[in-house]
Amino acid sequence: MPVTVLLIEDNPGDIRLTREAFQESGFAVDLHVAEDGVDAMRFLRREGIDADAPRPDFVLLDLNLPRKDGREVLALIKEDPNLKTIPTVVLTTSDAEADIVRSYQLHANCYISKPLEFQKFSEVVRQIYDLWLQTATLMRNCA
Numbered sequence: 001m002p003v004t005v006l007l008i009e010d011n012p013g014d015i016r017l018t019r020e021a022f023q024e025s026g027f028a029v030d031l032h033v034a035e036d037g038v039d040a041m042r043f044l045r046r047e048g049i050d051a052d053a054p055r056p057d058f059v060l061l062d063l064n065l066p067r068k069d070g071r072e073v074l075a076l077i078k079e080d081p082n083l084k085t086i087p088t089v090v091l092t093t094s095d096a097e098a099d100i101v102r103s104y105q106l107h108a109n110c111y112i113s114k115p116l117e118f119q120k121f122s123e124v125v126r127q128i129y130d131l132w133l134q135t136a137t138l139m140r141n142c143a
Helices: 012-025 037-045 070-079 097-105 118-135
Strands: 003-008 029-034 058-061 088-092 110-113
Touching: 003 012, 003 037, 012 029, 012 118, 029 037, 037 070, 058 070, 058 118, 070 088, 070 097, 088 097, 088 118, 097 110, 110 118
Parallel strands: 003 029, 003 058, 058 088, 088 110
Antiparallel strands: none
16 A cells, blocks of 8 residues: 655755655655645645645645645644654755754654755655655555
């Protein structure tokens, strides 16, 4: 049974790299993409055009997003009793200490700085999959 992952990312190149990394690894992942924070929250809350959206088992979140940035999205996820149990990993280009500290203060489950090279990026995605989607026990199909 595939793991449902919501990738919240506005960079088309990073979306493609993440999709390719999951595909190349042969992971059973049902990947959904929200390209900004407003769309992400609509998907997570299953509102409007996303009323039939599946509940993600896992969220990969970029910090630098249009309309509602990743910090706001993280805060909203972790404040919502229906969403806060979804593991949310920040996967972003920032390695600024302030972003790392703030993300953990907002209860991110993990913070990872994106490598720039595809091979390294692909390896990071594999490591995320191995730990969070294969080794860790997720609360799946819980509303």
